[in-house]
Amino acid sequence: MSLxxxxxxxxxxxxxxxxxxxxxxxxxxxxxxxxxxxxxxIFLNPRPIETEIYKYxxxxxxxxxxxxxxxxxxxxxxxSIKKRAFKRKxxxxxxxxxxxxxxxxxxxxxGMGEFCSFMKNKGFLTQNYDSSQIAIAISxxxxxxxxxxxxxxxxxxxxCITGWHSIEHIHNIDSLFKNxxxxxxxxxxxxxxxxxxxxxxxxxxxxxxxxxxxxxxxYHFNPKVLNKLLxxxxxxxxxxxxxxxxxxxxxxxxxxKKSIISIIYSIFILIYxxxxxxxxxxxxxxxxxxxxxxx
Ligand SMILES: [Zn+2]
Numbered sequence: 001m002s003l004x005x006x007x008x009x010x011x012x013x014x015x016x017x018x019x020x021x022x023x024x025x026x027x028x029x030x031x032x033x034x035x036x037x038x039x040x041x042i043f044l045n046p047r048p049i050e051t052e053i054y055k056y057x058x059x060x061x062x063x064x065x066x067x068x069x070x071x072x073x074x075x076x077x078x079x080s081i082k083k084r085a086f087k088r089k090x091x092x093x094x095x096x097x098x099x100x101x102x103x104x105x106x107x108x109x110x111g112m113g114e115f116c117s118f119m120k121n122k123g124f125l126t127q128n129y130d131s132s133q134i135a136i137a138i139s140x141x142x143x144x145x146x147x148x149x150x151x152x153x154x155x156x157x158x159x160c161i162t163g164w165h166s167i168e169h170i171h172n173i174d175s176l177f178k179n180x181x182x183x184x185x186x187x188x189x190x191x192x193x194x195x196x197x198x199x200x201x202x203x204x205x206x207x208x209x210x211x212x213x214x215x216x217x218x219y220h221f222n223p224k225v226l227n228k229l230l231x232x233x234x235x236x237x238x239x240x241x242x243x244x245x246x247x248x249x250x251x252x253x254x255x256x257k258k259s260i261i262s263i264i265y266s267i268f269i270l271i272y273x274x275x276x277x278x279x280x281x282x283x284x285x286x287x288x289x290x291x292x293x294x295x
Contacts, residue, residue, distance in 0.1 A: 004048075009043070013038060018034075019034040021207065032047075033046070040228075041221065085245040090122065103123075104158045105160045109166025112138040113142055116128045127145045150179035158183045158184050158188070161180055187293060189293055189294075190293075200272060205255075211287070222283075227290075235292035235293065239291040247286035249286075251286070
């Protein structure tokens with residue numbers, strides 16, 4: 001395993017301090033360091049190099065890349081949460097992009113192409129962009145077009161770009177955002193969703209919070225620091241929203257399902273989180289969605 005030390009992707013600083021040690025949830029013998037920068041970004045440092053990161057996605061339990069035949073109760077809850085989240089995301093997209101036939105869409109880190117399928121059914125010309133060969137093979141078997149590099153995409157040609165829980169996985173953020181800015185049509189929108197380290201569930205679960213997901217998640221944002229990153233690449237945040245479905249999912253995945261005490265404790269966190277989100281909105285939710293406009 002080769003590790004690399006990195007600078008902050010938001011302010012380019014090397015002025016970071018230790019934040020938390022977290023385990024790889026699929027291999028508890030592996031521990032990683034999270035550091036916090038003065039600008040507010042938390043990131044994995046050191047981190048596995050880009051050419052070796054695929055090894056950490058090959059676990060049979062990594063949800064976004066598995067298509068199960070036999071489903072247990074947690075899978076059924078997970079799928080129902082996901083379906084509701086797709087509908088909500090589509091409603092937000094429709095607010096900013098009134099529907100016309102043949103609008104173009106790219107889903108960044110689209111995995112097995114489930115959101116692309118959803119958008120295709122709504123009448124979009126959609127393409128999936130993902131680095132996992134296994135996920136792409138499944139996506140292509142569902143007749144979803146695949147784009148292997150954003151560099152192949154024509155400038156100013158795309159109406160809508162989505163990235164649901166994907167930018168935190170990508171090594172070369174600079175190239176990603178420059179390309180997203182280049183391919184998106186002027187004044188059109190990028191829709192992102194990322195975990196929020198200011199959330200209530202993070203404060204309760206601490207190092208067991210599923211969204212640390214080391215070493216697959218390389219960066220951790222709160223609304224303020226994501227805003228700074230987007231400004232650097234000439235995107236203006238025009239809307240934020242909490243995704244309540246993700247709060248339920250993250251709590252479900254963070255809890256120890258074998259302990260009845262942990263399950264009761266998690267139900268308490270779920271209720272308390274909803275109460276805090278009611279007051280503070282997306283600032284306290286487990287993950288948040290941002291809509292940003294190309295400037
Ligand atoms: Zn920084």
